Amino acid sequence: MGRDVLGWRRLFGVMGPSTNTVVQPDFDMMRPAGVTNHYSRIFTPNADAVSNETFRAGAELIGANTLDAVRSVMTCNPDYLVMGMSAVTFFDGAKGADRFIAQVKEVSGLDISVGSHACTAALNAYGGVKRLAVLSPYWPAMNTEVARYFGDMGFTVVRDIALQCRSWTGIAQVTPAECVAALKKLDGDDVDAIVQVGTNLSMVRLAAMAELWLGKPVIAINAATYWHALRANGIMDKVAGCGRLLEEF
Template sequence: MPDILGYLGKFGVLGPSTNTVVQPDFDMMRPPGVTAHYSRILTPNAQAVSNETFRAGSLKIAEGVFDAVRSVMTCAPDYLVMGMSAVTFYGGKAGAEAFRDGVEREAGVRLSCGSLASAAALRAYGARRVAFLSPYYPVANAEVRRYLEEEGFEVVRDICLQCPSWTAIAEVTPETLRHRLRELDGPDVDAILQVGTNLSMVRLAAAAEMWLGKPVIAINTATWWHALRANGIWDRMEGFGRLLSDF
């Protein structure tokens, strides 16, 4: 028998305990019949993050992923959605696929994660030349660039905001993000991608598509869209950009 509320799908969502954006973002985009069940990856709120410590800190978060998987699987979800993006880009295309495959082996169900979902979203739009924005440090932006290039995209330019702590990522203002989007834009760019799941961009990216006249993809939108479509859920939703309304 189907779950009374999750009759189209029960999604287990994995995210760092410091992340305050993923849950409300995904809930905004949740059609009737889909439920989301959050499993928090215990994450100390790293302070004074630097280029030297960012990668080590993000890998430390990744160490808790399997514990979070085992916890959320007790509610018997049909599918998993990764609410953390940095480590899903590490190691290029092979690293992204290995991350997905490891979680799927542990869980026994499939997973949507930020790296693979972003590539699928860019392809849906037909984009080739890409610029991207992150709250990361250069060491992590280099991993995102490597992944995108191995997937066949040309990365024209990128910006990393170098947020000083994990929770500070959620404090970046829309005004700051608007300025950064304009810095990234240009006639040489087909689409702009935002990575970093604790950076609040779902609504802003949808609006930016209108005033920039090109795809602007928030990673939380791409990951949730990927999960819905992978499960045959084709609801079209307005207000979150063309990805959810047109594809």
């Protein structure tokens, strides 16, 4: 069988919420030659009044619609799948992440990189990381799920900040200055690494810069997820400007 002319190494099928405007350009920014990203939008009504009470319900709706996006992207015959939405991969801890992967695999027959397990793999690649601080665009109820997941994986979340964005599209409007202020609040001698979750929060380049001035791993979930997808497929290309993870590991 012939090879795809542009995606001669791998075709990645990427599922992301239809409200998400950051994950697609982020993944394309990290894409090496011969790998192509094929974006399938998970139908997501944009909510303008997201709250602590409604966040989980909204995220679960995205999760429920994910399998339709998987079926859609499968028509281009991708080699591998990448999940461009992180919240659903943290629900119900490690077992919830495994259950989500199993559901996608049942529909597609393909392996998938998801944000939660990709962050764990990234933290383990750096090594020596036990105590985390977490930054999210979410609401506190969702940060609790993130902390539970990392606890299952052997980490301790020392503190976290939920930026409490009021709409799904509003997440992409959080400024670098706001993220920097949050990183400064999260950092401390009791933290080995900082993890940013929420794929519509633009943090790949900022996290790379923050590693330099904080002197510790700062993991942007989009960088971790795409790094995981590349390495899972034996693609060891180093990508400059997107953090130590893609440059060293």
